[in-house]
Amino acid sequence: MLDSPCVEHLFIITGTTRGIGRALADRVLALDRSFVVGFSRADAFFEGNRQDVRIDLNAIETIGSAFDAIGLDSERTGGLKQTVLINNAGVLAPIAPIVDCDPEELAGNIRVNLTAPMVLAHHFYRFSKSFPGKKWIVNITSGASRSPYFGWSAYGAAKAGLDMATRAMALEFSRIDPAFRVCAVAPGTVDTDMQAQIRKCTPEQFERVDKFIDLKANNALFTPEQTARDLIRLILEGGLENGRRYDLREMTGQLPAETPAIATGKNAARYRGA
Numbered sequence: 001m002l003d004s005p006c007v008e009h010l011f012i013i014t015g016t017t018r019g020i021g022r023a024l025a026d027r028v029l030a031l032d033r034s035f036v037v038g039f040s041r042a043d044a045f046f047e048g049n050r051q052d053v054r055i056d057l058n059a060i061e062t063i064g065s066a067f068d069a070i071g072l073d074s075e076r077t078g079g080l081k082q083t084v085l086i087n088n089a090g091v092l093a094p095i096a097p098i099v100d101c102d103p104e105e106l107a108g109n110i111r112v113n114l115t116a117p118m119v120l121a122h123h124f125y126r127f128s129k130s131f132p133g134k135k136w137i138v139n140i141t142s143g144a145s146r147s148p149y150f151g152w153s154a155y156g157a158a159k160a161g162l163d164m165a166t167r168a169m170a171l172e173f174s175r176i177d178p179a180f181r182v183c184a185v186a187p188g189t190v191d192t193d194m195q196a197q198i199r200k201c202t203p204e205q206f207e208r209v210d211k212f213i214d215l216k217a218n219n220a221l222f223t224p225e226q227t228a229r230d231l232i233r234l235i236l237e238g239g240l241e242n243g244r245r246y247d248l249r250e251m252t253g254q255l256p257a258e259t260p261a262i263a264t265g266k267n268a269a270r271y272r273g274a
């Protein structure tokens with residue numbers, strides 16, 4: 001049961017079992033009048049202001065019923081100020097040059113990193129269009145969407161596709177229903193299982209593995225908790241711009257303040273991270 005019938009901040013976050021997604025869910029749960037729905041492969045769960053809906057995002061056709069399973073009635077959603085979908089779940093594998101990749105794994109990467117966030121956005125509109133307040137979709141992107149990395153063709157292509165999907169959906173929503181906004185956020189390099197997976201690669205699989213080993217050794221990674229703090233602050237206080245691509249390092253001074261949020265040209269080369 002919900003502690004209070006009145007929810008003001010409703011967050012639906014994918015991939016809440018670990019890493020950035022788990023830290024985001026914890027951060028939102030600490031807010032007053034918030035409710036978090038985790039879409040993850042963990043067991044279903046409903047207690048207080050948290051519900052977990054079990055879903056494997058490889059199964060695109062089950063995404064609609066995951067939204068149907070959200071247990072909030074109109075009494076609870078009537079006072080909403082903001083409903084946010086954070087498309088956070090992601091996979092890096094396969095990490096290998098294309099000639100060595102397993103075709104099924106390649107297809108699965110694009111499905112989870114690109115197709116699923118777009119299908120989630122589709123159902124999010126249907127789910128939330130009658131709610132009062134702002135409706136935002138935040139797509140977690142990566143520096144790899146802008147720079148080609150040897151061994152990361154699927155991941156980089158999926159994230160580049162997600163950047164373009166963000167811009168196109170933002171344009172569509174601006175005409176269909178301006179209560180909706182869509183943006184992309186690159187988190188920088190964050191100390192999660194995904195980074196541990198990168199550090200285990202051989203140079204034959206991933207040429208730049210040494211750089212990532214050095215980042216960890218030099219304590220240059222963000223924690224998931226720092227990342228969640230900065231991202232939730234951006235969402236709650238920043239007034240997200242429709243269609244914009246943000247880099248969380250701008251907020252922490254790792255990128256010069258004058259760097260445009262929509263990075264192009266030489267700014268793109270400054271991006272690092274998965």
Ligand SMILES: NC(=O)c1ccc[n+]([C@@H]2O[C@H](COP(=O)([O-])OP(=O)(O)OC[C@H]3O[C@@H](n4cnc5c(N)ncnc54)[C@H](OP(=O)(O)O)[C@@H]3O)[C@@H](O)[C@H]2O)c1
Binds near residue numbers: 014055056140143195
């Ligand atoms: N860490 C970084 O340095 C970094 C940098 C740039 C961008 N990012 C992006 O940030 C996001 C979060 O990454 P992370 O570092 O927190 O990764 P992580 O620790 O590897 O966690 C990935 C999350 O995605 C979930 N997931 C993967 N496949 C799924 C599926 N088929 N169905 C449902 N959930 C699935 C995982 O769930 P399971 O536990 O069930 O596998 C897990 O909760 C990703 O989009 C990633 O691309 C990360």
